[in-house]
Amino acid sequence: MNASELSDAQKSGIGQRIENWILGLAKKVTDPSYRKQFIWSFASIVLALLVSSLIMLIAGYDPGLAYVYLAIGAFSRMDLVLYYATPLILTGLSVALAFKCGLFNIGAEGQLYIGSMAAALMGYLIALPIVIHPLACLAIGAIAGGLWGFVPGLLKAYRGAHEVVTTMMLSYTAILLTGWLVSSNGPFWDGSMVPRTPPLLDTALLPPLWGYSLHTGLILSIIAVFAVDFLINRTVLGYEMRAVGLNPDAAEYGGINSKRNIAIAMGLSGGLSGLAGSEEIMGTYGKFVANWSPGLGWDGITVAVLGNNSPWGVLAAAIFFGGLRAGGNTMHQVVGVPIEMVSVIQGLVVLFVAAPRIINWLVDNGNTIFKSMKEDPFEPSINLVSSILGLAILMLGLGMITSLYSLPSFTWINAATALVYVLVAILGVMIFIVYWSKRPDAGWFMLLAAVLWTIAGVLEIIGAGMSALTSFILAIFTFVLWLADRLIGRLLVTKKEDDIE
Amino acid sequence: MSSQYAVEMINIHKTFPGGVYANQGVTLKVKRGEVHGLLGENGAGKTTLMNILYGLLNRDKGEIIINGEHVEFESPTDAISKGIGMVHQHFKLIPPLTVVENVVLGSEPIFGRTFGRGIIGKIMRALMPIDIKMAVEKIIQIAEENGLHIDPYAKVQDLSVGLQQRIEIIKTLYRKADILILDEPTSVLTPQEVDELFETLKEFRKAGKTIILITHKLRETMALCDRITVLRDGKLIGTVERDNTSPEDLAQMMVGRPVVFMVDKGISSPGDVVLKVQDLHVKDYRGLESVKGISFEVKAGEIFGVAGVEGNGQTELVEAITGLRKPTDGVIIIDEVDVTSKSPRFVREVGMSHIPEDRQKMGLILAFTIKENLILGRHYRPPFANGPKNMLLNLDRINEISDDLVSKFSIKTSSSDAFAETLSGGNQQKVVVARELAVAPKLIVAAQPTRGLDVGATEFIRNTLIKMRNAGSAILLVSAELDEVRNLSDRIGVIYDGKIVAIRGPDATPEELGLLMAGHVQGVD
Numbered sequence A: 001m002n003a004s005e006l007s008d009a010q011k012s013g014i015g016q017r018i019e020n021w022i023l024g025l026a027k028k029v030t031d032p033s034y035r036k037q038f039i040w041s042f043a044s045i046v047l048a049l050l051v052s053s054l055i056m057l058i059a060g061y062d063p064g065l066a067y068v069y070l071a072i073g074a075f076s077r078m079d080l081v082l083y084y085a086t087p088l089i090l091t092g093l094s095v096a097l098a099f100k101c102g103l104f105n106i107g108a109e110g111q112l113y114i115g116s117m118a119a120a121l122m123g124y125l126i127a128l129p130i131v132i133h134p135l136a137c138l139a140i141g142a143i144a145g146g147l148w149g150f151v152p153g154l155l156k157a158y159r160g161a162h163e164v165v166t167t168m169m170l171s172y173t174a175i176l177l178t179g180w181l182v183s184s185n186g187p188f189w190d191g192s193m194v195p196r197t198p199p200l201l202d203t204a205l206l207p208p209l210w211g212y213s214l215h216t217g218l219i220l221s222i223i224a225v226f227a228v229d230f231l232i233n234r235t236v237l238g239y240e241m242r243a244v245g246l247n248p249d250a251a252e253y254g255g256i257n258s259k260r261n262i263a264i265a266m267g268l269s270g271g272l273s274g275l276a277g278s279e280e281i282m283g284t285y286g287k288f289v290a291n292w293s294p295g296l297g298w299d300g301i302t303v304a305v306l307g308n309n310s311p312w313g314v315l316a317a318a319i320f321f322g323g324l325r326a327g328g329n330t331m332h333q334v335v336g337v338p339i340e341m342v343s344v345i346q347g348l349v350v351l352f353v354a355a356p357r358i359i360n361w362l363v364d365n366g367n368t369i370f371k372s373m374k375e376d377p378f379e380p381s382i383n384l385v386s387s388i389l390g391l392a393i394l395m396l397g398l399g400m401i402t403s404l405y406s407l408p409s410f411t412w413i414n415a416a417t418a419l420v421y422v423l424v425a426i427l428g429v430m431i432f433i434v435y436w437s438k439r440p441d442a443g444w445f446m447l448l449a450a451v452l453w454t455i456a457g458v459l460e461i462i463g464a465g466m467s468a469l470t471s472f473i474l475a476i477f478t479f480v481l482w483l484a485d486r487l488i489g490r491l492l493v494t495k496k497e498d499d500i501e
Numbered sequence B: 001m002s003s004q005y006a007v008e009m010i011n012i013h014k015t016f017p018g019g020v021y022a023n024q025g026v027t028l029k030v031k032r033g034e035v036h037g038l039l040g041e042n043g044a045g046k047t048t049l050m051n052i053l054y055g056l057l058n059r060d061k062g063e064i065i066i067n068g069e070h071v072e073f074e075s076p077t078d079a080i081s082k083g084i085g086m087v088h089q090h091f092k093l094i095p096p097l098t099v100v101e102n103v104v105l106g107s108e109p110i111f112g113r114t115f116g117r118g119i120i121g122k123i124m125r126a127l128m129p130i131d132i133k134m135a136v137e138k139i140i141q142i143a144e145e146n147g148l149h150i151d152p153y154a155k156v157q158d159l160s161v162g163l164q165q166r167i168e169i170i171k172t173l174y175r176k177a178d179i180l181i182l183d184e185p186t187s188v189l190t191p192q193e194v195d196e197l198f199e200t201l202k203e204f205r206k207a208g209k210t211i212i213l214i215t216h217k218l219r220e221t222m223a224l225c226d227r228i229t230v231l232r233d234g235k236l237i238g239t240v241e242r243d244n245t246s247p248e249d250l251a252q253m254m255v256g257r258p259v260v261f262m263v264d265k266g267i268s269s270p271g272d273v274v275l276k277v278q279d280l281h282v283k284d285y286r287g288l289e290s291v292k293g294i295s296f297e298v299k300a301g302e303i304f305g306v307a308g309v310e311g312n313g314q315t316e317l318v319e320a321i322t323g324l325r326k327p328t329d330g331v332i333i334i335d336e337v338d339v340t341s342k343s344p345r346f347v348r349e350v351g352m353s354h355i356p357e358d359r360q361k362m363g364l365i366l367a368f369t370i371k372e373n374l375i376l377g378r379h380y381r382p383p384f385a386n387g388p389k390n391m392l393l394n395l396d397r398i399n400e401i402s403d404d405l406v407s408k409f410s411i412k413t414s415s416s417d418a419f420a421e422t423l424s425g426g427n428q429q430k431v432v433v434a435r436e437l438a439v440a441p442k443l444i445v446a447a448q449p450t451r452g453l454d455v456g457a458t459e460f461i462r463n464t465l466i467k468m469r470n471a472g473s474a475i476l477l478v479s480a481e482l483d484e485v486r487n488l489s490d491r492i493g494v495i496y497d498g499k500i501v502a503i504r505g506p507d508a509t510p511e512e513l514g515l516l517m518a519g520h521v522q523g524v525d
């Protein structure tokens, strides 16, 4: 499609507009970068299923059978699939919207709780006519959740407090606060054995849509997808938020007030999570119950990751996870695979989807190791593995010391071993620093670590410690890394020299 | 080793995802021991071709022969092992490390020669830690042999761009490169640094090394290159001997039409004062005062050039005027409005446009489309925004205006919906310039406006600036290129150590300006 065709088409009419929109969508879908994204997401799902089947095999289940029933369960109960997807769409959108502005909203769960609490109060304390009542509940829920997101937004914008920390903290605050409000000491307790509010008035409930559990919240969630897509791509605010997220310097240069945008983005993000909570209370639970959410806010993060932070991607990802849930029930009942397997699959999918993106992000923002990895993977990989090993050594060293203290008899030989571990731990820090900054003399540290681990292993045997084997394995591992770094790296260089001379 | 050619790239094809056909059957033959110029308009495919040679990109089709031997490069490591070194436009150094540490990463160990060249020697050398002392000696030796003086123990982060480039060159020599690729090495250098680099390259040629040089500056090409290959639109136009060509011919080959080198700007007729800067003091990001009391005025219909060696306060001066950095003292007035310490949007609203010196860091959002980049800064008001309170983006108008700008500034792209990061360096620059010059601003702050542009585009931008001057805009031009400042400016202010030390007319000689820029104020007056 070329530009002149498009501009002709732009000239007139609603029909033309729709046609344009479809053309635009078709172009987006056929765009190689989207296609690549799509293929990779799909591959991640397949990979996750493969790894999960391995786990199932080890645990003694038949993965083939399990997947068949997973699929049957999902396809025979589409209403259930959509029911599970309904809140995930909203929390996924919430996380995705914040991410568009370069923010990690880890606290969707808390915003969801606050929103659902507010909606529940509005639903049982105040009498309003039908239609108006649920709308009022949803609005108040969204506002409450929005405030819960807006505050960390303000803190980030004007005080520089990192949103990961603040939203996370506020999340726990929200869960505990709402739990207390409906506890036997709290003001909104219904007097029963369960910490919960009295039931919502009938006027406040969301009417069912189809099947046993699916409610009208689904329609709202889908409207939200359109709305967020419109906000991000068609409004000035969305443009500014994306600009701040992608290049804050350029945004400032372009006269965009990034503080204002950060605060608004977090507010809107919180609002979406609050809406998700309200919907669930009004459509499913009918009252606020302490700790009611099975982690819908946390799952929003995974939905956003799989959906690549695009509204339509979020919709698809939420439905996919909904399918896993719905099918998981059947799989559990028929084949006996524990329902947690669904979470395992979900986690693996996200891990595979995110891995290349994390590396890309680090390449753009981070250490030169990753940069040079793209250019020439060999040396930097050793550096990377080595520096990670450095951290692991530190942890293990410290762990070993404590394990020694817990031995029944603390002899001088154990004390000596502990000393070696202290050295090992210090060395771990050094190794990390040295390899991370790619210092050329890093190899010696690795060799020293190998020697120390060996000594520790010997001491453990003499002193009847418990971790001799671990020490020896680590000794071998560090030695191999040292060899890889020195020997192979150096042979390559000498080969180069020989070639040239 | 029979061939007289060090590098032969034969019939190279490369298409990027998205359909850009960047190299269409390009053949490049570089003789051993020559300096070979690679010329072409922005987006002609020069960087792409060199990235293929260095193993960074895969080709779709074609052969590569190095010193008579067919090669397949999987990665730059393979290219390095064949003696190829590349200095990218953006360096790949590690700032907190010293020069030696950057150079030796993965090289010569202690007792390097003690065990001989046999297998035992190899293994022993492989097991030894790196001999920094020996590396330093070797670097000093390389430095002395090639006139690349540098302190091996200096930290990279404390060195100027020119010296960092020198480290990159030393690094390639340390790895025994005898085929050197330099991608637009001069666009980031000051004139003195360019001269030094050229001396070095001449030494290399004497020593028998082969050099491939990408540049947009024809004067440099004529001064240094033995033979020159010209690309246009991904196709090979031809390879010529330096002695049989002229800058005019080369420009004609590149652009397909004759190019005028001297802009004829006519005399200016300055009007009212538009920009007034009074006793301005600004601190840099480290908190050190880097603008130390600058005052000057720019009138409507006038180009005021600021000449100076980089790092003498130009960056901070520009940032203060454009609202990106708060001055500690002083007043800035644009069109009778006090804009001191106001936000960038406020300053833009008064009628300022800004071409920033670093297009990738500040001027562009690389992950935005070209369209989205073309509205940055004016995105929130008509014609780009409409609806209630101008809250919506007017996509129709955005499409129209950006397609218009793309064709007017000949931005080379498959579509204005392509992402800015897929553009070649020069075309990225054009997007920034097009956006900032699209309206008729009262004041244009242009920092290095033609950095990385080809001759045709440079001519176009310079003419546009002059047209805007004649139409009554005030222009503050900051450029490291003395030629550009002298060609365009009606008055030239020389900045040294945070102060404007002299103001001269456009007829000032380069020698005089050079002395002033180096701080020799008394010597000239």
Ligand SMILES: Nc1ncnc2c1ncn2[C@@H]1O[C@H](COP(=O)(O)OP(=O)(O)OP(=O)(O)O)[C@@H](O)[C@H]1O
Pocket (backbone or CB within 6 Å): B016, B017, B018, B020, B021, B022, B040, B041, B042, B043, B044, B045, B046, B047, B048, B049, B412, B413, B421, B422, B423, B424, B425, B426, B427, B452
């Ligand atoms: N990653 C990419 N994806 C898509 N197109 C690309 C990509 N990189 C380069 N191109 C396109 O390939 C063409 C050649 O680009 P290249 O960078 O080789 O140009 P160049 O000759 O170096 O230009 P300049 O002088 O402006 O640096 C351009 O049209 C550019 O848009």
Ligand SMILES: [Mg+2]
Pocket (backbone or CB within 6 Å): B046, B047, B048, B424, B425, B426
């Ligand atoms: Mg280039």
